[in-house]
Amino acid sequence: MRKLLGMCVFLVSLSAMAGSWEVLLLKDGTGKGKTCFSEESATSCGEDESGSAMSFVLDDEVKILAQPDQGSAFKEWRGDCESRSPQCKLAIKKKPNRKPLEATAVFEKVAPLSLSGTDFCFLLYDMKADKFVKEIGGDRCKERFPACSTFKVPLAVMAFDAGILKDENVMLKWNGRKESREVVNRDHNAKTWMRDSVVWFSQRLTPLMGAKKFQKYLDGFDYGNRDFSQGITTAWLVSPSEKEKGLRASAYDQIAFMKKLWRDQLPATARAMKLTREITFLEASPNGFKMSGKTGSGLYDKAGTRHLGWFISHIEKDGREYLAVVNFSDLESGKKGYGGPRAKAATKELLTAEGLWAEGN
Secondary structure, eight states: OEEETTEEEEEEOOOSSTTOOOEEEEEESSSOEEEEEEOSSOEEEOOTTOOOOOOOOTTOEEEEEEEEOTTEEEEEEEESSOBSSSEEEEEOOSOOSSSSEEEEEEEEEOOOGGGTTEEEEEEEEETTTTEEEEEESGGGGGSOEEOGGGGHHHHHHHHHHHTSSOSTTOEEOOOSOOOSSGGGSSOEEHHHHHHHTOHHHHHHHHHHHOHHHHHHHHHHHTOTTOOOTTOTTTGGGSOTTSTTOSSEEOHHHHHHHHHHHHTTOSSSOHHHHHHHHHHTEEEEOTTSOEEEEEEEEEESSTTSOSEEEEEEEEEEETTEEEEEEEEEEESSSOOOSOHHHHHHHHHHHHHHHTTSSSTTO
8 A cells, every 4th residue: 555645545556567557546535435346247356455466458437336435425536547436437438648547536424423323414504604514425416306394394384375374373173183203293383383393284285375376485495396287285294215216306306495485585575584483483502503494204114124315404604604414324124213302412412523513613
C-alpha cells in the first residue's frame, strides 16, 4: 500500500502484457470502506493493507465497487471513474495519456448506528448560504419513494390555501372506525393532525379538494412525480415495494419543496404557508435550535418487518437556518418500530455530529 496526500491508496499491478497498465484504486474522506473489482461471478475486494491485482486490455470494461464499513457511507467515485453510485464502470477504449488510471472512492463517517443495516440518504442544506453542506447516500437521494406522511406538509398548504381548513383549530369529527394507534381514534384539528400523523384526517381533505384542484396544486408545487393515479386518498400511502406506483418524492424533491415553503415561494397564500410552518413545529433543543418537520413511515411487506423511513425538517437558531432530510430502507426484515420515528432520531444524531442540535455544540 502507498500513501498519497494522506489518502489510502490501493495499487493494482497489472501484468506486463501488451496494452495493459496499472490502475490505482484510492480511498478518501472521513469514513472507511473497501474498494472492489466486481465481475459477474465474483467480487474481489482489497483489505485495509492490500489491493487486488487484475489485468485489463483494450475494450475491457472495468467494474469497480465501493463497500462502506458500518458507521460510514459511500459518497462518490472521483477521477477516471466518476459516479455517485457505489458501482462504477470504466471502459478501456484507448491507452490513457498517463499511467496509472486512478479512481477514488470517497467514504464519509456517519453518526447514527441506528441506520446500520439500512440503505439511507442524508441531505443537509444551508438556507443562508443557499447550498448543500452534506450529501450522503449517492444515487439513493435521487430515487423517489412513496411520500408517506411527509405529504401532510404540502397537503396542509393546499388545504389552508383552498379554505378547506379555515385555520389550525378547525375540528374534523372522527368517524368511529378504530385503528391500531389509539391516538388517532378521536376528533382532531390541524395541529393534532400533524402532530399525531392522522391518516383519516388527510383522507378527508383530498376529496373535498377534488381531483382537478389537487392536481393543480401538485403541478404548481412541482411536488415529486405529481402522480395520484393510485387514488386521491391513497396515492402517497402505497408500499415502496410497488415500484413506480403512487405519489413519490426523492430527498432532493423534499428539499426543493421545503425551500419554497420556508421562503414563501409556493403558489399559495402567505397565510397558508405560515400556518403550515406553525403546525409543523416540533421542539427546541437544549441549546436553542428550533425544529419543525414531519415523519413518514412505509412498509415493504404485509408482515410489517421491513420499513421505509422519512424525516423532513427545518432547524434554526440565531440567524442560522438549515433543511435536513433523511430517508432509509431496511436491508433485511426484522427491524422493530415505525420508520418515521427512527428517521427522526437518526436526523438528530446526524445534526449533532454537524454541531447543529445537541447541547454543547
